[in-house]
Amino acid sequence: MSTIMINATLVTVNEQDETLLQGALGFEQGRITYVGPTPTDLSDYDEVIDGKGQIVMPGLVNTHGHAAMSLLRGYADDLPLQEWLETKMWPLEGQYTAEHVKWGTYLSLIEMLRTGTTSFVDMYDHMDQVAEAVAESGLRASLCRGVIGFPPEAQQAKLAEARSFAQNWHRQAEGRITTMMAPHSPYTCTPDYIRQIVAAAQELDLPMHIHMSETAREVEQNVKDYGLRPPAHLAELGVFDRPTLVAHAVHLNDEEIDLLASHNVHVSHNPISNLKLASGVARLPEMLEKGITVSLGTDSSASNNNLNLFEEIKMSALLHKGVEQNPVVVPAQQALRLATRDGAKAMFIGEQTGSLEVGKKADFIVIRADRAHFHPFHDPVSHLVYATSGYDVQDVWVDGKQLVSNGSLLTIDEERVISEANRMFEQLQR
């Protein structure tokens, strides 16, 4: 059935960053078939939706997170990364069963849908639960079993699990799920173990995803342990010979930015999580200047404390202006691109999604722009970056299927998920 939305404002985030104040978006069988001015003849379309007073834009892309950690939202605030992980997160995550992962993930999917995220990256354990939730909910995702190399005797079982998960779920759920191989970080996986994971990625022809250079302490420790800073260490282990998405990349020197650029390593910038854990501020303007594909991530709700990517967009536009004392760095259109077009590219699905263009998947969101904070309506991109809270998302479509209609979730039972998520948290021994 071919459908068209007419009279809407289209923020396309195409190559030319075109915005059409009065446009139309047509789609059929999951793909965009028309982007342009409202046609006079609509007889080809079975369904015509009037988008007056609304903005249609590509769905947002969240390129780093751990969805099931939403159960730990607000459980451990105001701590630095290592203490937060070792004394708070890992002891509770050690008690997680597949059911905890299931309900924590659903809780995150609700939040992502409500705030306009249509594609996301997830690194965690019990990933079959995550994949089933993604398949059921209709979102698009790149999923990976995050592998921590201790205890050493568990390494081979974890690698086998990561490999079979990646193999079983790649291109499943009507192609909405892709997979990656993910050693958690250079400080939780030995060099030899990372090499084995790279070899598996090569064999399966999959990209790599890894936390890297998140804190100054991590960098110092890497130098003490291996005589190299994390980027050189991972390059030497062959990680960057695979397509790679690194999360954080906060503590980089000029040579390391060049190294990532020369290996075409993609970066997920997570400014809010980095600020909350006091890890530092990534060198976003310099990375962009060198042509690195940078995207935005929330990290988990345990360090953010929500999955509203509109906050990340605004933060990335503001933070670097303040740090550099320069208002022209990361302009609004660029911040929006990081969260859409570049996000899709960063998670290796850029040919499929990330912009409103004919031939791409019909992954888009509809924003209510009839509210006061969208007016005067002369620059919709500015309002999307600086004025919306993210909760102006009214409709969400992925693969041409509607997942949110007028604020109501069509594929997830929100009341049940909230109740089960609370039950799951109560079960954990704190």
Ligand SMILES: CSC[C@H]1O[C@@H](n2cnc3c(O)ncnc32)[C@H](O)[C@@H]1O
């Ligand atoms: C087994 S993969 C998931 C693993 O990652 C941990 N984690 C969550 N946020 C961060 C972060 O910012 N840096 C490093 N590790 C992180 C999480 O607790 C899970 O154990």
Ligand SMILES: [Zn+2]
């Ligand atoms: Zn993370």
